Amino acid sequence: MEQATAAVGGSVVDGMQALELVPVAERPSVHLFLKVRDVVKKIDWNGTSMHEIRDAFKRLFSMSAAELRLPLYIMHKETKIFFELEDVDDLYPNCIVDVHFPRKHEATLDVADIGFGYYAFQKQKLVFCMVGLPARGKSYIAKKICRYLKWNNVPTRIFNVGAYRRTRLGSHHTNEFFDHTNEAGMRQRRHIAIAALDDMLQWLSLEGKVAIYDATNTTRERRNMVLRRCSAEGVQVVFVEAICNDAAAVESYISDIRTASPEYTGFTNADEAERDFRVRIAHYERFYEPIDPVTDAALSWVRLVDVGQQVLVNNIESYVTSRVIHFLMNLHTNPRPIWLTRHGQSEFNLEERLGGDPPLTPKGEEFAHMLADWVQANIKGTDGLTVWTSSLQRTRNTALYINHPKLALRSLDEIDAGMCDSLTYDEVAERHPDEFAARAADKLRYRYPGGESYIDIISRLEPVIFELERQRQPILVVSHQAILRALVAYFLDVQPEEIPFVHIDIHTIYEITPRAYLTEKKVTKLL
Numbered sequence: 001m002e003q004a005t006a007a008v009g010g011s012v013v014d015g016m017q018a019l020e021l022v023p024v025a026e027r028p029s030v031h032l033f034l035k036v037r038d039v040v041k042k043i044d045w046n047g048t049s050m051h052e053i054r055d056a057f058k059r060l061f062s063m064s065a066a067e068l069r070l071p072l073y074i075m076h077k078e079t080k081i082f083f084e085l086e087d088v089d090d091l092y093p094n095c096i097v098d099v100h101f102p103r104k105h106e107a108t109l110d111v112a113d114i115g116f117g118y119y120a121f122q123k124q125k126l127v128f129c130m131v132g133l134p135a136r137g138k139s140y141i142a143k144k145i146c147r148y149l150k151w152n153n154v155p156t157r158i159f160n161v162g163a164y165r166r167t168r169l170g171s172h173h174t175n176e177f178f179d180h181t182n183e184a185g186m187r188q189r190r191h192i193a194i195a196a197l198d199d200m201l202q203w204l205s206l207e208g209k210v211a212i213y214d215a216t217n218t219t220r221e222r223r224n225m226v227l228r229r230c231s232a233e234g235v236q237v238v239f240v241e242a243i244c245n246d247a248a249a250v251e252s253y254i255s256d257i258r259t260a261s262p263e264y265t266g267f268t269n270a271d272e273a274e275r276d277f278r279v280r281i282a283h284y285e286r287f288y289e290p291i292d293p294v295t296d297a298a299l300s301w302v303r304l305v306d307v308g309q310q311v312l313v314n315n316i317e318s319y320v321t322s323r324v325i326h327f328l329m330n331l332h333t334n335p336r337p338i339w340l341t342r343h344g345q346s347e348f349n350l351e352e353r354l355g356g357d358p359p360l361t362p363k364g365e366e367f368a369h370m371l372a373d374w375v376q377a378n379i380k381g382t383d384g385l386t387v388w389t390s391s392l393q394r395t396r397n398t399a400l401y402i403n404h405p406k407l408a409l410r411s412l413d414e415i416d417a418g419m420c421d422s423l424t425y426d427e428v429a430e431r432h433p434d435e436f437a438a439r440a441a442d443k444l445r446y447r448y449p450g451g452e453s454y455i456d457i458i459s460r461l462e463p464v465i466f467e468l469e470r471q472r473q474p475i476l477v478v479s480h481q482a483i484l485r486a487l488v489a490y491f492l493d494v495q496p497e498e499i500p501f502v503h504i505d506i507h508t509i510y511e512i513t514p515r516a517y518l519t520e521k522k523v524t525k526l527l
Contacts, residue, residue: 031429032091033440035098036061040437050088053097063099071100081503094429096440125204125235126320129213129226132242133288134281135253137307137333141242142214143493148327148465151458151490154210154320159200161215165192166262175279180287197226201233210320218288227299238321239301241291246306249333254278307331330470333515338468338491339476340484340510343394344368349506354428355414355421357392363527364398367507370526372401374509375476379404384473388412388464395478402476411460414480418451443500454500458486465490488512491519 029046034057041060047053054068072085074095085097128145130138142158149156165173169188177185193215200211217223223239230237244250254274264273291301293314300321303312308331316322344364348356360368379385385404389395390412399406420428420435429436439446447453461483468475468487477487485502488494491512494502504510507527513520 030091030093031433033094033096033429033437034060035096035440036063037099037101038441040096040441042433042437045091048088050086053085053088057099067099073098073100082501094426094436098440124318125208125233126210126318127200127204127213127226127230127235127237128210128324129217129223129237129239130215130242131217131223131239131291131301132244133218133284134216134277135250136242136244137249137253137304138216138240138242139214140253140333141240141304141307141328141331142212144331144469145240145324145328146212147490147493148324149210149320150493150496151465151486152462153455153458153496155208156210156212157200157203157208158212158214159196159203161193161196161213162263164196165189168192168195171262171264175276175283178280179283193222193225197229201229201235204235205233216284218284220289236318237300238316238318239291239296239299241301241303242307243290243303243305244307246309249306252333302328304328307333327466327469330466332470332472334472335513335515336472337474338512338514339474340487340504340512341371341398341476341478341508342481342484342504342506343392343398343478344371345506346394348422352424353422354425355417358394360394360397364394367527368398368401370507371398371478371509372403374524374526375402375404379474379476385476386471386473387476387478389478390414390480390483392480395480399476399478404476409464411464412477412479412483415454415457415482416448416451418448420448420451444497454482454486457482458499461486484510492521493519 029044032043032045033040034043036057039061043056043060045053045056047056050072053072057063058068073082074085074090074097075082077092077095082098084100085091091097128142130142132138139160139162142160146156146158165188169192173185176182178189180186196215197213200208200213204211213226215222217226217239227237244253254277264270264277291299291303293312297314300315300317302314302316302321302325303310305311308329311325311329313325316325343360344367345361346364347358347361348354349364350361375385387399387402387404387406389399389406389408391408391410392413395412396406396408417423420432423431425436435449439448444454447456464487477484479487481504482500484504485499488502488504488510489496489499491514505523505525507525509524509526511520511522511524513522
């Protein structure tokens with residue numbers, strides 16, 4: 001068989017199966033977009049084997065033999081879920097074939113280096129140093145700060161001293177280990193604190209921008225150690241002190257720790273773990289030196305009383321810190337559900353068109369009735385539910401039959417596709433191949449000409465996040481795929497680069513319940 005003039009159709013078993021020969025010239029070619037990291041190239045392809053696909057990568061990108069063995073991924077045309085390409089029959093016109101490189105360290109984002117986002121205004125590396133007794137919400141606040149900044153594309157990482165201790169020494173320590181009169185325990189805890197501090201400063205000297213040093217730091221001597229080390233490296237320090245005078249809130253923290261915290265995984269008796277933890281708190285209380293407004297007047301610090309009920313701020317200068325303080329003022333720890341759902345099927349969904357303001361299809365209308373029935377069956381009127389929709393008719397009509405207060409917000413509108421609005425993806429690929437390739441190369445930052453990027457919608461969703469954090473009553477959000485991707489990514493702490501690929505199914509309810517030590521997620525498919 002002459003490979004220059006013929007191609008193989010079907011499969012071969014032991015070289016014995018008869019082959020169907022199809023002249024190359026007669027095979028229709030299709031447009032494919034081949035992607036290697038952030039570079040995308042368009043080809044006309046009429047091959048029949050995976051070998052030919054990999055050969056195209058080799059020619060266009062000068063890939064090494066090892067790189068050519070890496071898996072290739074494409075997005076399923078209907079479900080929009082990525083899967084490994086193993087059969088060329090799964091290819092379709094204008095699909096993107098992406099080389100799947102091994103994931104680098106989770107904190108290697110270099111987005112700040114190109115000057116967008118919050119960190120464009122932050123010239124100095126920054127550390128938020130937590131301060132406070134156990135069971136006062138420090139780790140909860142630390143995780144919220146980290147999640148919020150990462151969602152805004154600020155490379156942020158938590159260095160939890162307790163996690164370092166459990167990794168290096170185990171989680172079997174009883175309260176005696178934390179007694180300040182226990183010299184051996186004090187020495188070990190200090191060494192662990194220094195190890196975490198060393199790693200934090202090393203990370204900041206490389207790719208890190210903002211770090212959170214999560215520990216009790218209840219003595220002035222320990223806080224001064226952190227301040228001296230960071231100042232010597234040119235790193236700004238802001239102390240975040242968590243004070244909780246609400247006895248019920250403290251009891252809630254203790255309850256979460258005995259059931260959800262890794263601190264007591266070695267205890268088989270939850271009541272015994274709780275008693276031990278209360279004694280540990282008492283050890284810290286005897287030596288606690290709170291931040292003093294007079295003595296510590298020269299330092300940068302924030303005091304949070306009862307997780308945002310009162311906020312006292314001192315000597316705050318940086319832009320990032322001011323945004324974080326604004327964010328912290330909206331926090332509370334009351335568990336409450338947040339329901340998220342896409343609008344019912346629209347006419348543009350059927351045609352796979354971008355944007356627009358199309359009406360619902362009969363199937364979308366059916367979902368609107370099913371959603372109202374679900375709300376009536378699962379959410380009682382006394383629960384104070386509010387329904388948020390976008391300003392577009394397909395979300396407002398999806399929520400039309402729900403007998404609860406509604407609020408239409410433009411900030412929940414779908415991503416603006418600009419000059420590509422109302423086009424199908426195939427039409428974009430044909431009419432604007434350079435734009436199609438640019439979007440494939442960097443879906444997070446790509447901005448439609450005259451439209452928006454995912455970075456843009458994250459920016460306009462910030463007030464929505466603040467309000468969702470502030471709300472103490474349940475909320476149902478009826479919005480669009482890109483918007484819900486960004487919201488789900490925030491609550492589930494999804495890495496920024498993965499936000500455009502979060503799977504949000506249609507006719508499905510996503511229930512998100514934020515709690516002190518975890519965020520619960522439940523998925524209900526209605527149609």
